[in-house]
Amino acid sequence: MLTKCALCGGDIRPGKVEKVIRIENNVVIVSVDAEVCQQCGEAYYTPKTVEKLQEMRKKLKEVIKIEELCIPTGQTYLYKKEIEA
Numbered sequence: 130m131l132t133k134c135a136l137c138g139g140d141i142r143p144g145k146v147e148k149v150i151r152i153e154n155n156v157v158i159v160s161v162d163a164e165v166c167q168q169c170g171e172a173y174y175t176p177k178t179v180e181k182l183q184e185m186r187k188k189l190k191e192v193i194k195i196e197e198l199c200i201p202t203g204q205t206y207l208y209k210k211e212i213e214a
């Protein structure tokens with residue numbers, strides 16, 4: 130298990146992150162256990178978690194109505210303009 134962030138060298142602690150999964154036009158937010166960098170917020174998942182996320186993504190693609198597995202929680206909006214440098 131990692132103890133330091135591979136990106137910034139910050140401390141990593143167990144925590145929860147909200148992962149955004151996009152299924153076509155729908156956006157699903159799922160709460161996931163992860164090891165989270167306290168400095169930059171980068172999340173590291175165990176192989177088991179990655180597997181579960183893949184399973185979940187597969188299930189979401191199979192369901193006809195997203196409401197079968199999810200509850201609506203607010204709207205997701207796409208910002209009209211691109212943010213350019």
Ligand SMILES: [Zn+2]
Pocket residue numbers: 134135136137138139166167168169170171
């Ligand atoms: Zn970091």
